Amino acid sequence: MNSPPPLLLLGLSLLLFLSLPTPSLAAERCNPNDKKVLLKIKKSFGNPYLLASWVSSSDCCDWYQVECDRTTNRIISLTIFAGNLSGQIPAAVGDLPYLQTLVFRKLSNLTGTIPSAIAKLTHLTLVELSWTNLTGPVPAFFAQLKNLTFLDLSFNDLSGSIPPELGQLTNLDAIHLDRNKLTGKIPEWIFTGDVPDIYLSHNQLTGPIPKSFGYYNYTTLDFSRNMLSGDLSFLFGSNKTVQIVDFSRNKLEFKLSNVVFPASLTSLDLNHNKIFGSLPEELTTLNFQYLNVSYNRLCGKIPTGGKLQSFAATSYFHNKCLCGAPLPAC
Template sequence: MNKTTTLLLLLFPLLFTTSLSKDLCHKDDKNALLKIKKAMNNPYSFISWDPKDDCCTWNSVECGNANRITSLDLSNDDVSAQIPPEVGDLPYLQYLIFRKLPNLTGEIPPTIVKLKYLKYLWISWTSLTGPVPEFLSQLKNLEYINLSFNKLSGSIPGSLSLLPKLEFLELSRNKLTGTIPESFGSFKGKVPDLFLSHNQLSGSIPKSFASLDFYRIDLSRNKLEGDASMLFGAKKTTWHIDLSRNMFQFDISKVKVAKTVNFLDLNHNGLTGSIPVQWTQLSLQTFNVSYNRLCGPIPQGGDLQRFDAYAYLHNKCLCGAPLESCNVIIQATDLYL
């Protein structure tokens, strides 16, 4: 072995160690992350964020191909703080998650509007207040918005319908008021899964919803009223529909439900008419029409008898299995007359 070969062998471990210690993370991203850590009072989830280390190796973050921060995820922490404005200083961020942080307060900072590559925004189970930001409509790459289980108030910005790539919109369990925006009847892109339950929304559903084919829609536990029959249709591909605990009033007798429907909950409304025979063709895992004003026999067949009486209770004169037979109801009515 000559002297040159020996020297290279001796230097190789040093060269290898030097290459590993090289900081791949962009210095601007590292500075922004350290500011975020300080502003959030050094949460436990960020304990690995040592300035001496490559920030691409830190917990709760991920780097993309260009070694720029593309994901920031702070979840299940007892941090007491607000979302720092420096979040907007991570220009290549695609995934932003603040989840199960009960002591996270304040509003969603407007600096988020700088995140032009943001695809996935999940802020839930916090104590955030303020409105659903209008500026979210400027983030044209957003595909997923989940702002559920917060304390957000005010109306839903109709401009969210302008997002061309939106596939999922979840605003449930807040304190939102007002009506469902008329613009939601004409989303610019595909029709997203829409979850607006457990708010204080009022008014009627936009009539333009008749032309939309929601795969999943949940409007339960609001103060919505009027006709919701336009959400149904035999040619639609809906899988999940929950209208429970509102004030909807329409005749379901001629309502045809898509054969794809698996979850159908209409309880606690003012629905009238009788259950259509066509509903026996459905393959249902969840079904409830209790606390309405339905009448007539429950059609026999399909999955309708697979559910117990709880799914049908407290209707005007609904009868047949799993409730009392229609003959018993008729006899009781004759006696009363």
Template sequence: MDTRPFLIFTLLFSTINIHSSHSELCHPQDKKVLLQIKQAFNNPYVLTSWDPQSDCCKWYFLKCDGTTHRINSLTISGGLSGEIPPQIGDLPYLQTLVLIKHENLRGPIPPTLTKLKNLTYLTISWTNVSGPVPQFLSQLKTLLSLDLSFNSLAGPVPHSLSQLPNLNSLHLERNKLTGPIPDSFGEFRGDDFYLYLSHNQLSGKIPASLGKKDFAAVDLSRNELEGDASFLFGTRKTTRGVDLSRNYLEFDLWKVEFPRSLRWLDLNHNKITGSIPVGLTELKLQKLNVSYNRLCGKIPVGGELQRFGYSAYFENWCLCGAPLVKSC
């Protein structure tokens, strides 16, 4: 009996199997961890593509590094519930971690994230994650951006976050944070820094140390802050936006020198006194609101100031001139 066809078939089948096994790019350890994460989330529908029989570099929400074939990005929007599993810390090559719009995601941020020594972008936003903003996040020295906005985080803002040497964007807005803004927040080293702490319950004075930092944008609105904030401005700065609205801030607006780069300024619902500086007419403002304060005097004419309309100026003590109806 001629056995050659059988041998040829056997060799061909073995070759196909060997080629198939070697064609999978995903690192086996990463694949194991991802399947553990899927199980920890109770095998949600959104992770259906995470099939153990397929290459995890081709699964949805993931990106593999083209050289090492290790998972370097995990971005999932919607569909997860339960707590963030600690196994996420076992993806050592992860550079981007984004969990956004998961209303049924709850519990604390796991400390195993400190094992992600290559992480540059961390976003956990629009969830019901609770507990404090963890102190241990200051161990993620490679972070460029930290976004924990729109959650249920409570307690103080950790001063240790200023120890992140490369951070240039911090979003903690729309949580339940209390206490003062840390004095150390004037020590952030990242250039073009964006600081967003709005819609919390922060109280006390804005630390004067923040005046040392040239922020790209600052949003401290809708808190319980008081006292001076004029040091956030200055002609030598390159700040593009400042929102201090709905606090209890008190300073003389007339004495403030604004950066020429300023494009939006919102100071409404405070206790700000003085009059509107003529220097604002020289700025290319796209947004301005100084309503509900204690301003007096004539609104300067020129630039963009009359374009913003009545609502940008009303409910002040004795402010007058266009676009207000009250003449001077």
């Protein structure tokens, strides 16, 4: 049997080679538009070492700080965390249309205001812009992101009042606005419905707690270290499910002995206020993990039983005339 001519074999081999997929192209999953946006973001930050894996010659789905959807190969997560990165959040962030998670955290050289371009990211479910030096107001445009379940803007230098529009975020599970420089009153009918965890501590908020908070259930309420005043007894009740309450270091003034505490309560911190009355006997039935009512105007004997005697005297001292273990006898 005659062998095929050498030129024919060469041609067949060349044809076979050309029909094979190019390795670099076959491996590339990242959407080219997303890749351009990410490289633009890197450039806006001055090409920092933190984003060293972001190079045009590699697949952006393999880069650090990002995640691609396995089906669409679109960027769904941008998480830049704890590194040497300077500048402002670039508007280009808003050009990643499938983004679900956006995190800039523990970046002390991140400055400027929160860009309005974020409002274009309607698929966002989690936003965490915390432990930075961001300034300016809490943007009302977050209300447009109806899919948000978690919003964390804590540990920044944000100022101004809490925008009432945030009350339109009906899918929120938690909101952190703590450790900023927020002022003014807490708006009525905000963070109502099913927002289990609310953190507003370490700001300069004033006025009373809105009565609308009394109509809903929460898991954690931390409004400590503000300048809030008035009564908060309406937050409690036998039908409530709140577990952790911290309103310490405010200017609250109400009668504690009239409060009905829910069985769910495990942590109560009311220190440094103007609360008067006595400690209700029902506190002995609660499974407290933490309790502090020091620096108030409470009187009477500390009820005996439950967890009340398991806390140190520092949880009770500096009241008007509170007595009984762990304080001196009445």
